[in-house]
Amino acid sequence: MTLSLNSASSLTIPESLQSQWQILTNLSQLSPSQRKVLFAEPTCPFITFEFLDGLERHQCVGTQTGWSPCYFLYEQGQELGLFICYLxxxxxxxxxxxxxWADAYxxxxxxxxxxxLSAIPFTPVPATKWLTNSTLTEQQAWQQICQITEHSGITGAHLLFPQDNFNKQADQIxxxxxxxxxxxxxPETQQPYHDFEDYLASMTARKRKMIKKERLKVESAGFKCEWRRGHEISEEERALFYQFYHNTYYKRGQEGYLTRAFFDHVFxxxxxxxxxxxxxxxxxxxAGALYFIDNSHLYGRYWGREFTPRQDSESGSVEFDALHFEACYYQGIELAIEMGxxxxxxxTQGEHKIPRGFQPVITRSYHQLFLDPFHQAVEDFCLRECQHNSMYIKECETRLPFKQKEKSV
Structure with a gap:
């Protein structure tokens, strides 16, 4: 079975694996029974059928975007598996x-x-990309996919933001x-926080004062923040949020990746x-900030506001600076505490999160380049980068605002 990204590139399942694997170019190719099994228990919103299918249906992914769906479907008797991938x-x-790396090539x-690429488009969230009821582990499935693609004209296979328990193979970077x-x-009791004040009480006095000052600035300016579930978001609010979402990209001279129809679909x-x-x-x-939730996690995804960067009170508008911290961090922390x-x-990124109590964590990706000299060069680069990353995380930990951390430094 062959999948073409363009006229010069195709992907073919080797004959030895054709009885187990096939390639799907869209999720609508799944039968109702296959879909029911594969998406029975998604562990986060971004690997639900609704999210992934919405990206396809509403032109966020596809050959025209450079994200060509390439789902690997495994079927062996009653065992099913789907590896989320894109060319x-x-x-x-x-x-x-x-x-x-591309420039070196x-x-x-x-x-x-x-x-x-195995990843959730535009979503740097650690999560499995292997949906299955089979005994085939994610590592085993990925190894077979690398075997399928190695001699197909694809330059390499890349798995981004896997689950923490993913174990790399010896030939992967x-x-x-x-x-x-x-x-x-x-940090002291190892118990969940009771409320935001309990959270502040765990910090040093200086950082606690900084956060209270930022929140008071938003309140004094007259901002009001209200939460909406998807079905509670009005048509006007949807339209404004989408405008604000694009404003964030326009400031960098770019356009947002996601369409208005996709957001409506997700809501x-x-x-x-x-x-x-x-x-x-x-x-x-x-302004608005969009979050997703599952049973254990809150995910902050998109923030945007109207284009009025700074005006004085006499002209009827206000300073927006602190609103970003309020909407993207403090309100999220309060919601996470409230929901347990x-x-x-x-x-991603953002050292300004450290003094507000966000702790550095390691993220991982795994890469296999099919030209040996480049594979070796990239492996050497990643080893050096890993050493730097380890030192960077240790340095970030010294800047955390908690009393316990401050005493231990």
Missing amino acids: KSHSYGEYVFDWS HRHGINYYPKL ERQGCQFHWFNTH DSLSDHVRLLVCQLNGRMV LSVFNPG
């Missing part, structure tokens, strides 16, 4: 940056793309990164897993 013709929207006159997550665990089909924080001023929505969630993942 990529660029490296946008991945959050594990390999532009320098191109400087040697070799195409780096297409490559095979491990790359490490860093995110900042909030944990609902008091409606994943309503209980969606929380939109509507930020109002004088009864008018001026264990972890709040606010997204």
Whole structure:
């Protein structure tokens, strides 16, 4: 069975594996019974059928976007498995940056793309990409997929943000990164926080004062923040949020990856897993922050606001700076405490999260390049990068605001 990304590239299942594996180019190719088994117990909102199918249906992924769906379906008797993959013709929207690798290929006159990528598009959240009821582990399934793609014209296979328990194979390169997550665990009692004040009480006086000052600035400016589930978001609020979402990208000279139809689809089909924080001023929505939730995690995904960066009170508008911290961090922490969630993942990067109590955590990705000289060079690079990452995380830990951490430094 062959899948073409373009006229110069195809992907073929070796004959020895054709009885077990096939390639799907969209999720609608699954039968109702297959879909029921594969998506029976998703562990987070981003690997639900609704989320992934919405990306396809509403033109967020597809050959025209450079994210060509390439799902590997495993079937052996009653055992089923689906590995979420895409053929990529660029490296946008991945959050594990390999532009320098692509440049090295191109400087040697070799195409780096297409490559095979296992990831949730535009979503740097650690999660399994292997949906299954089979005894085949994620590591075993990924190894077979690498075997399928090695001699197919694909330059390499890349698995981003897997579950923490993923164990790499000997011929795979491990790359490490860093995110900042909030944990609902008091550093002294090791129990969940009672409320936001309990959280503040775990901090040093200076950091506690900083946060209170930032929150008071938002309150004094007259901002009001209200939570909405997906089905509670009005048509006007949906339209404004989508405008604000694009504003965030426009400031960097880019366009957002996701379509308005996709957001509407998610609001409606994943309503209980969606929380939109509507930020109002004088009864008018001026900013918004979109979150997702599951049984244990809160995920901060998208933030945006109207284009009025700074005006004085005499002209009828206000300073927006502190509103970002309120909407993307403090409101999220309060919601996580209220709902008894264990972890709040606010997204990638951002050392400004450290003094607000977000702790550095290691993220991982696994790579196999099918040209040996490049594989070796990238492996050496990632080993050095890993050492740097380890030192960086230790340095970040010294800057955490908690009393217990301060005493131990």
